[in-house]
Amino acid sequence: MxxxxxxxxxxxxxxxxxxxxxxxxxxxxxxxxxxxxxxxxxxxxxxxxxxxxxxxxxxxxxxxxxxxxxxxxxxxxxxxxxxxxxxxxxxxxxxxxxxxxxxxxxxxxxxxxxxxxxxxxxxxxxxxxxxxxxxxxxxxxxxxxxxxxxxxxxxxxxxxxxxxxxxxxxxxxxxxxxxxxxxxxxxxxxxxxxxxxxxxARGPLATEAAKLMIAVAEGEESAAATEALASGFIAMTGDLKAGVGAFKARQKPEFSRT
Structure with missing residues (x-):
């Protein structure tokens, strides 16, 4: 029930x-x-x-x-x-x-x-x-x-x-x-x-990020929000793809800072 x-x-x-x-x-x-x-x-x-x-x-x-x-x-x-x-x-x-x-x-x-x-x-x-x-x-x-x-x-x-x-x-x-x-x-x-x-109607990712940042300022979140924002940024980079690809191929990654 x-x-x-x-x-x-x-x-x-x-x-x-x-x-x-x-x-x-x-x-x-x-x-x-x-x-x-x-x-x-x-x-x-x-x-x-x-x-x-x-x-x-x-x-x-x-x-x-x-x-x-x-x-x-x-x-x-x-x-x-x-x-x-x-x-x-x-x-x-x-x-x-x-x-x-x-x-x-x-x-x-x-x-x-x-x-x-x-x-x-x-x-x-x-x-x-x-x-x-x-x-x-x-x-x-x-x-x-x-x-x-x-x-x-x-x-x-x-x-x-x-x-x-x-x-x-x-x-x-x-x-x-x-x-x-x-x-x-x-x-x-x-x-x-x-x-x-x-x-x-507003940008969904920007809205979610703004909510997180306000929560940090308000004291609602700190550590988790900081890691979430940083991880989301990293997930969009070429370095993450290079690192994961190299890991799966058992090779040394070539990072480009992009």
Whole structure:
């Protein structure tokens, strides 16, 4: 059943990942996280996909982590199986090669907001609410709500949500930079697709490289991004072809620095 919890489909150059647990407002549990990781792998491997949208089925984008999924875990399991695994999946989203847009068509709270933060852009329908309510039940944001969110929105905005318990309406979130666009109820997906089309029309390799460079500047990636950029450059050179060809022929390579 896990494969049905999160789906990946392609619409031309746009990939669409959809969380499909509407009866729980797409709250995340371990099977959902596993299915999301699989869908992200599918999106990464889809060569013709240039932009990826992340959506939620039904009335909610994502209500965060399902309390029933972790409340009975031991401290050790909570740390490793829940927090660390969630980080791995969210980092996978943040480091996807394609630009990503979260389509916030329903309330986006706790882990749901952390999931949206892992995307490059956020389109919010006007009726939604956003916040980090975790401390109200005695826990803390555990999937980069105090790290990636601070880097992207600033510490004071995150303080207001995580410490002060403020929940922002979409227009307030827009003014604070938490979302990038606000659109009317029911039009979020169409708005995101239109924006994705504009992004997809740009040079795909240049867009991917720019995303990597921004991630380095932001502190999202460093070592891996540097090696990816350098390796991609080297892969286009004659020296690589000469080296590989010589290796296969068991000969000494003749490099030309071209």
């Amino acid at each position: 896990a494969e049905r919890l999160v789906t990946f489909e392609q619409d031309g150059a746009i990939g669409i990942i959809t969380l499909r647990r509407p009866e729980k407002f797409n709250a995340l549990d371990i099977p959902m996280l596993r299915a999301l990781e699989t869908a992200l792998d599918e999106a990464e491997m889809a060569e013709s996909v240039r932009v990826v949208l992340l959506c939620g089925e039904g009335k909610g984008f994502c209500a965060g982590g399902d309390v029933d999924a972790w409340a009975q875990m031991s401290a050790a399991d909570f740390q490793v199986q829940w927090v660390r695994y969630g980080h791995r999946v969210f980092d996978r989203l943040a480091r996807l090669r394609q630009p990503t847009i979260a389509v916030l068509s329903g309330h986006t709270l706790g882990g749901g907001l952390e999931l949206a933060v892992a995307c490059d852009f956020r389109v919010a329908e006007t009726q939604i609410k956003l916040g980090f309510p975790e401390t109200s039940i005695g826990v803390v944001p555990g999937w980069s709500g105090t790290q990636r969110a601070v880097r992207r929105f600033g510490a004071q905005t995150v303080r207001r949500m995580a410490l002060g318990g403020e929940v922002f309406l979409a227009p307030e979130a827009l003014a604070l930079g938490v979302v990038d666009k606000v659109t009317e109820t029911g039009t979020g997906l169409a708005e995101a697709k239109a924006w994705a089309g504009q992004i997809a």
